[in-house]
Amino acid sequence: MNAPAPLPPGLRRELESGLSALALDPALAAPLLDYLALLARWNRTYNLTAVRDPQEMVVKHLLDSLAMHPYVDAIAQAGGALADLGTGAGLPGIPLAIVKPGLRVTLVESNGKKARFMREALRQLGLGEARVAESRIEAFAEPGAYDAITARALATLPLILELGGHLLKPGGSLLAMKGAYPADEIAALPAGWRLQASHPLRVPGLDAERHLVVVERAPA
Numbered sequence: 001m002n003a004p005a006p007l008p009p010g011l012r013r014e015l016e017s018g019l020s021a022l023a024l025d026p027a028l029a030a031p032l033l034d035y036l037a038l039l040a041r042w043n044r045t046y047n048l049t050a051v052r053d054p055q056e057m058v059v060k061h062l063l064d065s066l067a068m069h070p071y072v073d074a075i076a077q078a079g080g081a082l083a084d085l086g087t088g089a090g091l092p093g094i095p096l097a098i099v100k101p102g103l104r105v106t107l108v109e110s111n112g113k114k115a116r117f118m119r120e121a122l123r124q125l126g127l128g129e130a131r132v133a134e135s136r137i138e139a140f141a142e143p144g145a146y147d148a149i150t151a152r153a154l155a156t157l158p159l160i161l162e163l164g165g166h167l168l169k170p171g172g173s174l175l176a177m178k179g180a181y182p183a184d185e186i187a188a189l190p191a192g193w194r195l196q197a198s199h200p201l202r203v204p205g206l207d208a209e210r211h212l213v214v215v216e217r218a219p220a
């Protein structure tokens with residue numbers, strides 16, 4: 001593997017200021033930048049993400065993933081389990097695992113090279129509460145094991161539920177990261193599911209519209 005790509009100066013300050021804006025401890029910049037440096041290094045060989053510029057990765061990967069952190073707080077405090085579906089290089093799952101130590105994160109991804117990268121990232125970052133499931137989501141055989149599932153840039157809400165709805169415990173919810181408010185997808189939710197809430201997210205350094213859409217099972 002190549003030598004670590006040197007991260008541009010100023011990156012840490014930008015990340016620290018973004019973390020403060022999200023009401024997170026700026027000291028978390030250190031492990032987050034370790035993850036980012038590893039991702040930038042592997043990306044040069046394995047093409048894990050289309051975002052190649054570390055500066056852009058701070059906003060589009062780290063801060064964007066972390067904007068939803070208040071909505072996993074209660075699960076983390078209870079030592080609950082979250083499955084990040086179609087996580088790619090570990091987004092948003094790895095940044096969330098870094099900032100929420102109690103959260104038991106499972107990173108579900110079928111692509112072998114991305115799974116290999118994530119196993120190495122978890123090892124190097126010492127994230128013992130997180131693990132990689134190298135699997136198709138729909139074939140992942142842990143039904144009813146998760147308090148929440150999340151997904152970013154994976155699929156429409158109905159398709160995410162079709163692929164991974166079986167993983168949720170009774171009372172569990174899907175936390176889907178979306179750009180524009182997905183009114184059509186919400187209208188097309190399959191029978192047995194309903195919108196619980198939608199939260200506009202503010203990502204420091206990003207102008208684009210972002211929403212966290214929370215979907216739960218409808219009462220029988």
Ligand SMILES: C[S@@+](CC[C@H](N)C(=O)[O-])C[C@H]1O[C@@H](n2cnc3c(N)ncnc32)[C@H](O)[C@@H]1O
Nearest residue numbers: 086087088091109110111135136137152153154
């Ligand atoms: C567009 S990428 C998004 C990755 C990451 N969530 C992010 O926001 O950067 C979608 C990822 O989902 C994975 N994926 C798509 N369908 C899947 C399935 N049925 N089972 C497992 N992984 C899947 C792909 O391999 C890819 O890595």
